[in-house]
Amino acid sequence: MRFKVITSTGLVIIWLLSSFTLKHQPRVLAFSDFEPHLHFSNDTTYLVNFWASWCTPCVNELPAFEKISEEYGNDKVKVLLVSLDFPKQIDSRLIPFIEKNGIKSEVMVLNDPDANKWINKVDAEWSGSIPATLIYNSGTRTFHEGVYTYEELRSLVEQYLQ
Amino acid sequence: MKKLILSLSIGLISASLLLAGGYSVGDKASDFKLENVDGEYVSLSDFEDAKGYIVVFTCNNCPYAKAYQDRIIKLDEKYKPMGYPVIAINPNNTDVKPDDDMSSMKSRAEDKGYTFPYLKDTDYKVYKEYGATRTPHIFVLTKDKGDLKVSYIGAIDDNYQDASAVNDAYLANAVDALLANGKPDPSFTKAIGCSIK
Numbered sequence: 001m002r003f004k005v006i007t008s009t010g011l012v013i014i015w016l017l018s019s020f021t022l023k024h025q026p027r028v029l030a031f032s033d034f035e036p037h038l039h040f041s042n043d044t045t046y047l048v049n050f051w052a053s054w055c056t057p058c059v060n061e062l063p064a065f066e067k068i069s070e071e072y073g074n075d076k077v078k079v080l081l082v083s084l085d086f087p088k089q090i091d092s093r094l095i096p097f098i099e100k101n102g103i104k105s106e107v108m109v110l111n112d113p114d115a116n117k118w119i120n121k122v123d124a125e126w127s128g129s130i131p132a133t134l135i136y137n138s139g140t141r142t143f144h145e146g147v148y149t150y151e152e153l154r155s156l157v158e159q160y161l162q
Numbered sequence: 163m164k165k166l167i168l169s170l171s172i173g174l175i176s177a178s179l180l181l182a183g184g185y186s187v188g189d190k191a192s193d194f195k196l197e198n199v200d201g202e203y204v205s206l207s208d209f210e211d212a213k214g215y216i217v218v219f220t221c222n223n224c225p226y227a228k229a230y231q232d233r234i235i236k237l238d239e240k241y242k243p244m245g246y247p248v249i250a251i252n253p254n255n256t257d258v259k260p261d262d263d264m265s266s267m268k269s270r271a272e273d274k275g276y277t278f279p280y281l282k283d284t285d286y287k288v289y290k291e292y293g294a295t296r297t298p299h300i301f302v303l304t305k306d307k308g309d310l311k312v313s314y315i316g317a318i319d320d321n322y323q324d325a326s327a328v329n330d331a332y333l334a335n336a337v338d339a340l341l342a343n344g345k346p347d348p349s350f351t352k353a354i355g356c357s358i359k
Contacts, residue, residue, distance in 0.1 A: 114320035119352040129296035129357035
């Protein structure tokens with residue numbers, strides 16, 4: 001009995017610790033594992049934003065995505081923040097950035113150095129500069145290289161939801 | 163009326179495509195005259211013996227640009243004696259990126275021991291004409307019957323993280339092909355980079 005209590009207490013502690021430390025640990029994916037996120041075919045509209053914590057215009061744009069995520073959270077709209085931060089800076093820079101700014105949208109890291117092999121698979125129009133955003137649902141796709149304002153995003157999301 | 167609107171919009175679309183386009187491989191490129199970190203003005207025509215040029219749009223602080231600094235020096239050391247010098251141009255607006263001003267560029271060139279000109283695109287015109295969108299962004303030009311021809315556009319290689327793990331040295335392969343009187347293949351590649359501000 002006593003052993004069971006100790007074991008379950010231990011498990012609870014491990015669970016608490018892991019949920020605390022893993023809460024902001026983004027998944028790190030090669031392009032082949034990331035690619036399905038560009039082609040989900042369901043009733044949700046996806047906003048896939050390519051950014052990095054060191055990219056000033058990207059960082060300035062994030063609150064607009066967070067606001068969309070918050071306002072349309074019940075409307076089958078999903079924001080995916082795809083970070084291109086360098087792998088060696090995930091712990092030292094990216095995770096502290098996510099925590100400091102209280103980022104709630106899902107963040108994942110795309111780590112695939114030969115971008116020439118995958119940039120066109122995101123969109124043929126993309127030259128490779130960030131920020132860049134792909135908005136899509138099962139029927140329509142909109143790609144934009146550069147910054148979106150909140151108003152622009154909102155108007156696009158409204159069009160997608162109609 | 164409808165036809166008029168249609169032709170007007172087609173006109174507008176093609177005009178915007180032309181403006182946004184920049185150079186494609188095979189296009190004629192323009193020379194420029196920009197201030198170097200040593201205070202002198204540099205044009206491509208100053209390099210009379212060059213067979214062509216490796217024009218690199220880069221900047222001081224973009225992590226991708228910084229990851230390639232040493233590799234760009236090595237490329238210049240290897241290819242300048244063979245007729246393809248590196249010409250680096252910083253296109254960032256100093257109002258947005260104060261750390262890309264001439265004095266910061268001078269410090270960078272001195273600290274890293276740049277072996278090539280590091281020019282400021284003061285009026286932000288050259289990068290627009292070339293169609294550079296990110297740093298680093300490479301344009302290899304070849305001298306062709308008195309003109310400059312764009313022979314390669316794109317990335318330096320396929321691994322910004324680790325120079326020792328490069329499989330495809332896109333830029334070096336392109337210059338090697340040109341030196342052997344061949345055509346770069348691929349002549350156009352893409353890379354992730356910082357948007358030019």
